[in-house]
Amino acid sequence: MATEPKTQSRTGAGRGVERYDPTTIERRWQERWAADGLYRTPDNAPGKQNRYHLTMFPYTSGDLHVGHWFAKAPSDALARYYRMRGYNVMFPIGFDAFGLPAENAAIKDGVHPRDWTNANIERMRGQLKRMGAMFDWQREVNSSDPAYYRWTQWWFLQLYQRALAYKKLAAANWCPSCNTTLANEQVIDGRCERCDTLVEQRQMDQWFFASTRYAEELLDNDGLEWPEHVKVMQRNWIGRSEGAEASFALEQPAADGTDEIRIFTTRPDTLHGVTFMVLAPEHPLVEQVTRLEQRAAVDAYVEQTGHVTEIERQSTERHKTGVFTGAYCINRLTGERVPIWVGDYVLATYGTGAIMAVPAHDQRDFEFAQERGLPVKAVIAPPEWDGQPLTQAYVDEGEMVNSGRFDGLPSAEGNRAVTEYLAEQGWGGSRIQYRLRDWLISRQRYWGAPIPILYCEQCGTVPVPEDQLPVELPYDVEFLPTGQSPLALSDAFVNTTCPKCDGPARRETDTMDTFMCSSWYFMRYADPDNTEAPVSRELAEAWLPVDQYTGGSEHAVMHLLYARFFYKAARDIGVVPGNEPFTRYFSQGQILGPDGRRMSKSRGNVVAPDAQVEKWGADCFRAYLMFLGPWDQGGPYDVDGIVGVSRWLNRVWNVVTDPPELADDAVSASELRRAAHRTLARVTADIEAKRFNTMVAALMELTNTLQRFRDAGSADRAAWDETVRLLLLSLAPSCPHIAEELWERVSGEYSVHVQPWPEYEEALTHEELVTVAVQVNGKVRGHIQVPADADEAAARAVAEAEPRIREQLQGHEVARVIFVPGRLLNIVVR
Structure with a gap:
């Protein structure tokens, strides 16, 4: 495996030069930048427009991994570029510090979550500073700091006051290993995303945010400058369906007086084909309508379903099961008696928790009916249908049949007509349904923001007064998972006084989902020291929304969707401007x-960033990650690749610190200036398009041009100086330390990072054309214009495209070609 010391220097002419020592250089400049507050961002800079760049704050796991660097180094380059473009750029950083790993560490290693987290923050802060990014550390946030989660609790109270936070008994995804509930988004293929344990279903009192109230707004994401695949993932998760609600009369009213079952369908044109009804096992009517003779079978089935996750139940590959309740309802459109079944493929959390089954036109209903001998009634005619029984479900649209007054209508018209008829009769009407569920925020864990709610026997549920925030986590708590929050075991925390009646009260012992903390952290960066509000309206308007956000697409239906919901709620509360939190997002x-x-770790293929930085330097590691491949794709880490980047930075060092003899030279001046301005144009376009791999390639090419003149021993003084200047300015966003060091050496100025981004001369970005004489057998037959660096094949192709020259060549065989670059093309024929 190729390795090369990071201080190695190569000189084409064999001259001795000072070696490039990234460790010393990077440490010196990081200390200088910190001492000078170079990257502190004023809230308002006269004559400059604010621009907010943000990369996702890291979870406090204890170590930055390569993925952190791959996310943050290009983000830093982008922020630096826009700063040089004249913007007042805010590029903050902080720590996502609550969460299960801290508690798991407490259980495993006997270290308190707070101590574990704070130690990790200290370590990660040092790693982030070693990156050399222009983070404004004055704006650092820590979501586990009471000064921060005071405002997380304040947000909860604002949502609670507006009925956007509520508590209800609901089926919850339960991880028996983590001993906590999980949001739907945290269940991957039926397993806990944290520990991969099979998730169970439990009925529990849970706190929710009413995110579905914003479903239509969340669905409207076309105007966002986000990757299309991320927007599609969100739209699919929200899952808007247009259809109709219809009611079926219970043959015998339920014990509580309920006399109907309501269903939602996207195909009201098939209502006449309903041959059975299916209730979710959790549906409240199951217990009430089940007949005595079916009670044992239904109870056993419901108990069995409790061990199957929602994800499994929704699988199209899973065999559909069910049991008959013994009860019937009436299809009001046909007057027919419809048996009521219980089936686990119906979910209580979607629609009404009941479905009408039309086996002729739904494949899963067809298979269910075939296995149980239930009737199949076709009400949409397949093409060229002869009226014979169907052998499989026909799921497409068609002409309505066996549908009474609606016979002959095409499906689209039939959907409208049936829906209107339901509304006229008071049996239902049009409805829009969403796949999106309200956001479950309750967690039965310790290391999270306490929910600021009290329970009083006299006053009921009481919000903690704002002047009593934060409700702080106690330090002395038992962390072993028991199925209830560790906070419930702390009498000092639980027992308190009701602020309304001064009587005894108990605190809520669940904590908030950690996504709550990350749904608003970007607002706090704008005003991190405010003790009166999470962010002042003035500074919210100065900085929000975020101009450029970067992160992974795995956050599409969790963090990014939650943050959009939260921002819209914050807008309605009057805290923030606009409708969306992130104008642009890059994945x-x-x-x-x-x-x-x-x-x-199990594969033994982990690349530790600290070791790479120690060996090659931060600039080299940053540049390699940018050069590795397109930023939106990534790729495998190649040790030989970073060797090549190290050699390049050594060449940069050498050409700048040890130039050739400089004098007036028009030929070299033209080539150098064209190369410099072409490179500047490419780098400018590439940074703005986030094509960092081709940006680095362009800088390498310009370095090679300088190296060629250095090896030749001479170059034009003014052009060399201009080219070096443009190289260093173009290099500054991606490799800030070496650019700073060399800029000071060649200009005597500090800092390269406050210099304006240079403007390229348009005329110099175009290829230089030269006129070449074209001869056929030694006689001039014309002239062509080709790029100055055109080779023989390129020049010949242009020549043979000229009609006059092509005519001279017709009927002849080319014997040989004589080419003098930039001057002559002689085609010898016979």
């Missing part, structure tokens, strides 16, 4: 191990 790819597989 970076993933760095794989050298073997092309996802990095994993």
Whole structure:
């Protein structure tokens, strides 16, 4: 495996030069930048427009991995570029510090979650500073700091006051290993995303945010400058369906007086084909309508379903099960008696928790009916149907049949007509349904923001007064998972006084989902020291929304969707301007191990950033990650690749610190200036388009041009100086330390990072054309214009495209070609 010391220097002419020592250079400049507050961002800079760049704050796991660097180094380059473009750029950083891993560490290693988290923050802060990014550390946030989660609790109270936070008994995803509930988004293929344990269903009192109230707004994401695949993922998760609600009369009213079952369908044109009804096992009517003779079978089935996750129940590959309740309802459109079944493929959390089954036109209903001998009634005619029984479900649209007054209508018209008829009769009407569920925020864990709610026997549920925030986590708590929050075991925390009646009260012992903390952290960066509000309206308007956000697409239906909901609620509360939190979002790819597989300790393919930075320097590691491949794709980590980047930075060092003899030279001046301005144009376009790999390639090419003149021993003084200047300015966003060091050496100025981004001369970005004489057998037959660096093949192709020259060549065989670059093309024929 190729390795090369990071201080190695190569000189084409063999001259001795001072070696490039990234460790010393980077440490010196990081200390200088910190001492000078170079990256502190004023809230308002006269004559400059504010621009907010943000990369997702890291979870406090204790170590930055390569993925963190791949997300943050290009983000830093982008922020630096816009700062040089004249914007007042805010580029903050902080720590997502609550969550299960801290508690798991407490259980495993006997260290308190707070101590574990704070130690990790200290370590990660040092790693982030070693990156050399222009983070404004004055704006640092820590979501586990009471000064921060005071405002997380304040947000909860604002949502509670507006009926956007509520508590209800509901089926919850329960991880028996983590001993906590999980949001739907945290269940992957039926398993806990944290520990991969199979998730169960439990009925529990849970706190929710009414995110579905914003479903239509959340669905409207076309105007966002986000990757299309992320917007599609959100739209699919929200899952808007247009259809109709219809009611079926219970043959015998339920014990509580309920006399109907309501269903939602996207195909009201098939209502006449209903041959059975299916209730979710959790539907409240199951217990009430089940007949005595079916009670044992239904109870056993419901108990069995409690061990199957919602994800499994929704699988199209899973065999559909069910049991008959013994009860019937009436299809009001046909007057027919419809048996009521219980089936686990129906979910209480979607629609009404009941479905009408039309086996002729739904494949899963067809299979269910075939196995149980239930009737199949076709009400939509397949093409060229002869009226014979169907052998499989016909699921497409068609002409309505066996549908009474609606016979002959095409499906689209039939959907409208049936829906209107339902509304006229008072049996239902049009409805829009969403797949999106309200956001479950309750967690039965310790290391999270306490929910600011009290329970009083006299006053009921009481919100904690704002002047009593924060409700702080106690330090002395038992962390072993018991199925209830560890806070419930702390009498000092639980027992308190009701602020309304001064009587005894008990605190809510669940904590908030950690996504709550990350749904608003970007607002706090704008005003991190405010003790009166999470962010002042003035500074919210100065900085929000975020101009450029970067992160992974795995956050599409969790963090990004939650943050959009939260921002819209904050807008309605009057805290923030606009409708969306992030104007632009970029989804970076993933760095794989050298073997092309996802990095994993078990595979032994993890690349530790600290070791790479120690060996090669931060600039080299940053530049390599940008050069590795397109930022939105990533790729495998290649050790040989970083060797090449190290050699390039050594060449940069050498050409700047040890130039050739400089004098007036028109030929070299033209080539150098064209190369410099072409490179500047490419780098400018590439940074703005986030094509960092081609940006680095362009800088390498310009370095090679300088190296060529250095090896030749001479170059034009003014052009050399201009080219070096443009190289260093173009290099500054991606490799800030070496650019700073060399800029000071060649200009005597500090700092390269406050210099304006240079403007390229348009005329110099176009290829230089030269006129070449074209001869056929030694006689001039014309002239062509080609790029100055055109080779023989390119010049010949242009010549043979000229009609006059083509005519001279017709009927002849080319014997040989004589080409003098930039001057002559002689085609010898016979």
